[in-house]
Amino acid sequence: MTKKLIKISIYVTCSLFIIVCVLSYLNSNIIPLKVVTTVASAAEILVVLYCKFLWKIKFLNFFKKKNLNGKWDCNIIYDAGNGYDAGEKNCVLIIKQDLFDIQVNMDTDEIKSYSIAATLLKIHENTSLYYVYKTEPSKDNREKNPDKWGTAKLDIKDDNMDGEYWTNGKTAGRMIARKVKNISK
Numbered sequence: 001m002t003k004k005l006i007k008i009s010i011y012v013t014c015s016l017f018i019i020v021c022v023l024s025y026l027n028s029n030i031i032p033l034k035v036v037t038t039v040a041s042a043a044e045i046l047v048v049l050y051c052k053f054l055w056k057i058k059f060l061n062f063f064k065k066k067n068l069n070g071k072w073d074c075n076i077i078y079d080a081g082n083g084y085d086a087g088e089k090n091c092v093l094i095i096k097q098d099l100f101d102i103q104v105n106m107d108t109d110e111i112k113s114y115s116i117a118a119t120l121l122k123i124h125e126n127t128s129l130y131y132v133y134k135t136e137p138s139k140d141n142r143e144k145n146p147d148k149w150g151t152a153k154l155d156i157k158d159d160n161m162d163g164e165y166w167t168n169g170k171t172a173g174r175m176i177a178r179k180v181k182n183i184s185k
Helices: 002-026 032-052
Strands: 070-079 086-097 102-107 111-123 126-137 149-157 160-167 172-181
Touching: 002 032, 102 126, 126 160, 149 172
Parallel strands: none
Antiparallel strands: 070 086, 070 172, 086 102, 102 111, 111 126, 126 149, 149 160, 160 172
């Protein structure tokens, strides 16, 4: 994807350079150094705006990247791996994303978790969110549910995600999420 962004930056810079050169030809008061600095500054501003915001606009999403920004209601079906602690828990996922970064935060009544690394992978025609996370239980729950590291893989279908998670504490389960609100990063 970085190669595509570099190509876009080059196209934007060349286009702006040509436009500014034409304008400078029409107005001889513009000096070449001013042209170069203007083009470079404008290109950088456009690239930053694109990476942060403009890629989310459907017709400008040249990378066809899924926009997961938002609040997601999530149901976790878990198995603590000890033979008797199993059940379901509701939580909220907050996903903040730009073109190159995804942050996933989860809140339940017992823990908060946050992603350390996250990426979207497209395998065949299916796109999945993979992320590594750390949990931080509330003070009341640290003894029975200590800090853990985990990984999740969620398959994305429109405004729904479904997948699995597992942790270094030998817990595992299924996550089913539905987008309920769009947010911007």
